[in-house]
Structures are given as structure tokens and as C-alpha cells.
Amino acid sequence: MLSFFEVIDRTVTGPLMSDQDFYLKLYVPELNKVIQKYKIKYNPDTPLPTDDALADVIFEAAVEFFSRVGAYCPDTSRVVQFSREEILQAVSKAPSMSTFGEGPDRKVMRSRKPDEHSEPWYHCGGGIYTTSEAIFMAIVEGLANIRKANSLSIPSSIRIKGKDARVRSPQEVLAAIKTVRMAREACRRAGRPGLPILNGISTATGPISMFAASHPNFGLRSSDGYLVDSLAEMVIDFEALDKVAFYTSIGANIGSTSTPLFGGYNGGAEGNVIATVVYNLLGILVFRGTYHYNAPLHTKLRVSSTRPLLWIIALANQALHRNAPYPTVNLPYLGGGAGTDCYYYEMAAYHTCVVTSGGNMLSGHPSIAVEPDSLVPLDHVLNIEVAEAASKLTRREANPIILKCLEKYEKLLKDPPKGFKYQDCYDVENGTITNSEYAKNADRIRKEFKELGLPIEKSA
Amino acid sequence: MGEEQILEKLKEAIISFDEKLAEMTARDAVEGNIDPLKAVEDGLVKGLTVIGEKYENDEIFLPELMMAANTFQKAMFVLEPKIAEMGKERSKKGVIVIGTVKGDIHKIGKDIVILLMKTAGYEVHDLGEDVDLFTFIDTAKKVEADAIGLSALLTSTLSGQKDVIDALTQQGIREKYVVIIGGGATTPEWAETIGADLYAENAQVAVRKLTEMLEKRK
Numbered sequence: 001m002l003s004f005f006e007v008i009d010r011t012v013t014g015p016l017m018s019d020q021d022f023y024l025k026l027y028v029p030e031l032n033k034v035i036q037k038y039k040i041k042y043n044p045d046t047p048l049p050t051d052d053a054l055a056d057v058i059f060e061a062a063v064e065f066f067s068r069v070g071a072y073c074p075d076t077s078r079v080v081q082f083s084r085e086e087i088l089q090a091v092s093k094a095p096s097m098s099t100f101g102e103g104p105d106r107k108v109m110r111s112r113k114p115d116e117h118s119e120p121w122y123h124c125g126g127g128i129y130t131t132s133e134a135i136f137m138a139i140v141e142g143l144a145n146i147r148k149a150n151s152l153s154i155p156s157s158i159r160i161k162g163k164d165a166r167v168r169s170p171q172e173v174l175a176a177i178k179t180v181r182m183a184r185e186a187c188r189r190a191g192r193p194g195l196p197i198l199n200g201i202s203t204a205t206g207p208i209s210m211f212a213a214s215h216p217n218f219g220l221r222s223s224d225g226y227l228v229d230s231l232a233e234m235v236i237d238f239e240a241l242d243k244v245a246f247y248t249s250i251g252a253n254i255g256s257t258s259t260p261l262f263g264g265y266n267g268g269a270e271g272n273v274i275a276t277v278v279y280n281l282l283g284i285l286v287f288r289g290t291y292h293y294n295a296p297l298h299t300k301l302r303v304s305s306t307r308p309l310l311w312i313i314a315l316a317n318q319a320l321h322r323n324a325p326y327p328t329v330n331l332p333y334l335g336g337g338a339g340t341d342c343y344y345y346e347m348a349a350y351h352t353c354v355v356t357s358g359g360n361m362l363s364g365h366p367s368i369a370v371e372p373d374s375l376v377p378l379d380h381v382l383n384i385e386v387a388e389a390a391s392k393l394t395r396r397e398a399n400p401i402i403l404k405c406l407e408k409y410e411k412l413l414k415d416p417p418k419g420f421k422y423q424d425c426y427d428v429e430n431g432t433i434t435n436s437e438y439a440k441n442a443d444r445i446r447k448e449f450k451e452l453g454l455p456i457e458k459s460a
Numbered sequence: 461m462g463e464e465q466i467l468e469k470l471k472e473a474i475i476s477f478d479e480k481l482a483e484m485t486a487r488d489a490v491e492g493n494i495d496p497l498k499a500v501e502d503g504l505v506k507g508l509t510v511i512g513e514k515y516e517n518d519e520i521f522l523p524e525l526m527m528a529a530n531t532f533q534k535a536m537f538v539l540e541p542k543i544a545e546m547g548k549e550r551s552k553k554g555v556i557v558i559g560t561v562k563g564d565i566h567k568i569g570k571d572i573v574i575l576l577m578k579t580a581g582y583e584v585h586d587l588g589e590d591v592d593l594f595t596f597i598d599t600a601k602k603v604e605a606d607a608i609g610l611s612a613l614l615t616s617t618l619s620g621q622k623d624v625i626d627a628l629t630q631q632g633i634r635e636k637y638v639v640i641i642g643g644g645a646t647t648p649e650w651a652e653t654i655g656a657d658l659y660a661e662n663a664q665v666a667v668r669k670l671t672e673m674l675e676k677r678k
Contacts (some may be wrong), residue, residue: 024523028523051507060635129615156615156616160615162511163618164616165616166563166617166619167562167563167564167614167616167617167620168563168618203616205563205614205616205617231565231566231567232568233568237565261568262521263518263521263522263572264521264522264568264572265522265568267521267522267523267524268518268521271521275535283662299572299662300662300663301571301662302644302661308518338507362582371647390479425585
């Protein structure tokens with residue numbers, strides 16, 4: 001595979017181009033060309049497609065598009081190009097499994113195949129910010145207490161000593177360090193000190209805070225995961241490459257991350273399914289990832305759960321896992337707030353699409369209101385139960401379930417219901433559920449999911 | 461070709477992103493002595509209205525918005541000199557200075573707002589990303605803006621929006637500008653906390669709310 005040094009050299013030797021020209025003269029026309037050439041067409045009737053030939057065509061289109069367009073480096077205003085051979089060679093060398101964690105919590109995340117009945121990797125949590133250290137600790141401990149959770153994504157804590165930790169400030173460095181220390185301590189309190197944290201430095205926005213918080217004194221290890229994200233669309237800036245340079249040098253797991261935007265330069269479903277696959281190829285080749293975070297997002301609604309976005313995430317996972325054995329976790333941004341029926345049906349539709357298509361799960365983020373403290377652990381238990389149930393289904397069996405879920409929430413996405421905060425449902429001191437209505441509601445939802453055909457079992 | 465046909469063709473040119481047709485039909489309008497302002501408002505802008513509706517319904521996306529804006533511009537190159545020659549000016553909905561606040565380098569959401577603002581008839585000054593707070597204020601003064609648009613995607617960059625409002629207040633010019641905020645990290649509550657005039661959850665809402673507020677202020 002092309003060396004990382006060769007990749008970064010191309011950021012200073014590739015063709016010069018303005019970002020406007022990159023998008024208007026290269027990116028958008030070439031994307032339209034491959035959509036037409038490969039006759040890719042979104043079908044709203046099957047949000048979870050079952051056509052393997054279509055999945056393979058998407059992969060082929062993605063390789064062709066990536067080899068024609070490359071990526072854009074805004075720091076040097078250059079296009080970073082790769083040949084088809086270089087891309088395919090990287091695919092052949094892609095890691096098909098990644099090992100995370102320590103001790104009893106050391107586990108292997110694998111690339112799964114569509115319709116495979118193995119259990120997916122259960123990744124819990126999210127980067128939603130918290131308002132106080134007490135709530136931060138309670139939330140992370142609550143998540144770590146979910147025995148089936150294989151790894152955590154921890155909330156961000158953007159205040160320190162009662163003050164805002166601004167982007168790129170020394171306060172941010174201190175807040176990032178504090179967050180990491182508290183997260184590891186919360187895992188220890190849950191009896192799982194080796195539980196891997198795949199997004200431990202959500203408080204850090206830039207490399208300085210991220211590197212500072214990665215110091216082993218603060219509790220992170222190379223067996224945790226470190227996210228490196230490209231900006232939409234196909235932007236690889238020096239900050240991201242700095243992170244790759246550092247984390248590859250310490251032998252850490254890198255999670256290449258992407259958020260293709262529905263409604264942006266990729267256009268609609270057809271362009272976004274190709275882009276989603278391309279970002280994974282970029283993740284292997286440029287970001288040297290050991291796993292990938294997929295997070296396609298609707299620009300207007302700020303969610304991942306619309307009908308076309310379900311089609312995108314399902315088909316992109318199928319295209320990848322049939323052709324490139326690269327483990328993916330898939331991040332649902334959901335309209336409904338924590339504990340709402342809207343949230344539950346959205347996450348059920350999303351995870352069912354992902355898991356039957358070969359992906360691994362990341363529990364749902366309530367995203368529209370960006371409410372603080374809205375990671376509520378019992379919701380994440382339900383996310384895991386749904387993902388486990390979905391692993392027992394084939395795509396063909398799952399599609400009618402997804403259509404029924406869509407009926408429940410599709411019309412709500414323009415104005416989704418707000419949900420609970422952690423402290424509305426839990427005792428912050430001892431982490432027990434205090435809101436019996438919330439707990440009862442979870443049982444009702446389980447029953448409804450069963451009636452829809454999801455073979456869900458309540459966790460022990 | 462009659463006036464009605466020319467206006468319809470201008471509208472059609474925008475809807476089909478046909479730059480050549482837009483330019484040619486604009487020439488027909490000039491040669492046919494059609495009021496160029498009428499050609500803009502009853503031809504091109506009607507096309508843009510259809511484009512806006514299609515965008516709202518997820519029938520078209522950012523690339524098509526850009527193509528429609530380019531098509532509009534092609535026709536305007538022909539019509540603008542004629543409008544100036546007549547001593548007239550196309551009425552603007554307003555002037556807005558817009559950018560992503562300090563520390564934040566996200567751009568696509570902001571770019572969509574800019575395109576919709578432009579096609580709705582605003583004069584837009586795009587300051588780009590990672591913009592220093594005084595650049596917002598100095599540019600707003602320089603171009604005599606009606607509004608300042610502040611985008612922030614990251615929670616830790618939200619304070620950049622507050623800084624601009626605080627600096628406007630400190631300089632005693634807060635009331636001079638409508639401050640509108642948006643971006644993934646923003647909420648109506650945050651807008652209220654920092655004293656922004658408007659919060660927009662997406663680009664269309666930004667255009668609608670700003671237009672309503674500027675109308676009220678007239």
C-alpha cells in the first residue's frame with residue numbers, strides 16, 4: 001500500500017486548484033458521470049436494498065469516482081490524487097479486524113457480511129456535551145455498566161471550573177485531559193477498566209488538545225480508538241493529517257470518520273451512497289484507519305434517519321463489506337429526543353439497516369436539539385437489544401420492519417419531539433432509574449418492536 | 461417573441477440551469493425593449509422561486525442551487541447594464557455579512573445559506589470560515605449591512621457568536637444590525653441567551669425569518 005509519507009507528499013505536489021473549482025469543475029461533474037454510467041437509482045420503496053449486484057456496482061462506481069477526483073487539501077490548495085491501482089491495493093490491504101481494549105474487555109471488531117448472523121460490535125455513547133462533572137461521571141459509568149457494550153464513546157465536557165472551554169484554548173486542553181481522566185475512572189467504577197474508549201477525546205477539536213489528552217498519564221491507551229475526520233466533502237486538512245502522523249507513530253487504532261452531507265455537493269441519495277463508500281477508501285488509504293465511522297447526514301434536518309439516508313447507509317455498508325473488509329461503525333443522528341417513541345423507532349430502523357448490511361452499531365445520538373445531558377443509558381441498552389435482534393434477520397426479512405418504523409416517525413422529523421435529560425430519568429448520585437414512566441415506556445417499546453417482527457430480548 | 465414568452469423562457473432557463481438560453485433570452489428582452497427589471501422579477505426570479513421550492517422538497521440540492529445561481533448571473537450580465545442605463549437599480553431585500561465564527565472551519569451549511577440569500581435578492585458578503593469577530597463588524601460597517609449572519613457547527617465555537625454580539629454592544633451599534641445565528645451547535649435557547657435577533661435551523665428558515673424581520677423594520 002502507498003506509504004503515508006507518499007500520501008502526505010502529494011498534498012504538496014498535487015495539482016493546484018481552488019476549492020470552488022474542485023467542487024464545481026471536478027467533484028460534482030464526475031459524481032454525476034458515475035451515477036449515470038452505473039445507472040444508480042434510489043428506490044424509496046426499499047430503504048433496505050437486497051440487491052447484491054447493485055451493491056457491487058456502487059463499490060465499482062466509488063473506486064472510479066475516487067480515482068478521478070481524489071481529495072482536496074485546503075492548506076496547500078492542491079488535489080491529492082490516487083490511481084485505481086493504488087486504491088484497490090489499499091483495499092486489499094485494509095484491516096478486516098481491529099483489536100480494542102485490555103484484559104477481559106479486550107475484543108475484536110470485525111468486518112461483517114450482509115445477512116451474516118454474527119453479533120455486531122456494540123459501541124455505546126456519543127459526543128453530546130454534559131453540564132457538570134457529576135453528570136458526566138454518572139452517564140459514563142451508566143454506559144460502562146451495560147455489559148454488552150464493547151466500547152464507549154464518551155460525552156464532551158466543554159466547561160472547566162465553571163468556565164467555557166473555547167476551541168483551541170488552553171482551557172480546551174485542560175478540559176480534554178479532564179474528560180479522559182474522568183471517563184477512565186468511570187469505567188473503573190463500573191468494574192471495567194479495560195473497556196475501550198473509541199472516541200475518548202470528544203472535547204478536543206484540534207490536534208493540540210487531542211495529543212495532550214492522549215498522554216498515557218491520563219489513561220488512554222493505543223488499544224483505544226482515536227477519530228480522524230475529513231471535512232465534507234473529501235477535504236483532508238493538515239490538522240487531520242497531523243493526527244494520523246501522531247497516532248500511527250504510537251501504533252494506536254485510528255477511526256477514520258466521515259459525514260457526507262445529503263443536500264450538499266453530493267446531492268441526493270445516489271451521490272451520497274457513492275461518497276459514503278469513497279470516504280471509507282479514503283480512510284484506509286489516507287487516514288490509515290483500523291475502523292471507520294460512517295455518519296451521512298441530512299443538511300436541513302440534521303438527522304441520519306430519513307428514508308433516503310437509510311437507503312444510503314444500508315447500501316454503502318453492503319457495497320463495502322462485500323468488497324472491502326474494513327470494519328465500520330455507523331452513527332445515527334436521530335431527530336427524537338432521548339426516551340421518545342420517535343427516537344426509538346428511528347434507531348430501530350437505522351440499526352436494522354446497518355446490522356443486516358454488515359455494519360457494526362453505534363448507539364443513537366439525539367441530534368436536533370443538541371440538548372446537553374441527553375445520553376440516557378437505558379436508551380443505549382435498547383439500542384444494543386435492537387442491534388442484536390437485527391443480527392438474527394436477513395435484509396429481506398428486515399425491509400418490511402423498516403417500512404413500519406418509518407410510518408411511525410417519518411412525518412415527525414421536521415419537528416421532532418424533545419426528550420429527557422439524564423437527570424430527568426436517573427438519580428445522579430447512585431445511577432438508579434428514578435423515572436418509572438420512562439422505564440415502563442422502554443418495556444412498551446420492546447413489546448411494540450416484537451410485534452413489528454424484531455426478535456428483541458430484554459437484556460439481563 | 462412576445463413579452464410573455466420571453467418572461468416564460470427566462471424562468472425556464474433558470475429551472476433547467478440553461479446558461480446559454482438565459483443569456484440569449486436576456487438579449488431578446490433587451491432588444492425587444494422589455495423593462496429589464498420586469499425581466500428580472502417576472503422572469504428570472506420566478507424561476508428562482510421554483511428552484512427554492514424544489515430545494516425545500518429535496519428534489520434538488522446544492523450543486524443545482526449553484527447552477528441556478530450561475531444561470532441567473534449569466535442573464536444579469538446582459539440585463540444589469542440596461543438597468544443602470546435607465547438609471548434604475550434592482551431592489552435588494554437587504555445586505556448581509558455572513559461567515560463561520562472564529563475557530564470553526566465548517567462551510568457547506570453557510571454556503572447553502574449564502575446561495576439562498578443571493579437568489580432571494582440579498583446582497584451577500586461572504587467572509588468565509590474561521591472569521592475574526594472584528595472582521596464581521598468592520599465589514600458590516602463598510603458595506604452598510606442590515607444583518608450579520610454567524611454560523612457555528614461546534615459547541616466549543618458557539619462563544620464566537622456571543623463575542624460578536626458583545627462587541628457590537630460594546631461599540632454601541634448592536635441595534636443597527638439584525639444578528640442571525642445558525643449551525644449544528646445552535647439552538648433557539650442559545651440565541652436567546654446571547655441576545656441574537658434570529659435563530660435559523662436551516663437555510664430556508666434563515667431567508668424567511670430575515671426577510672420578515674427586515675420587512676418589519678422598514
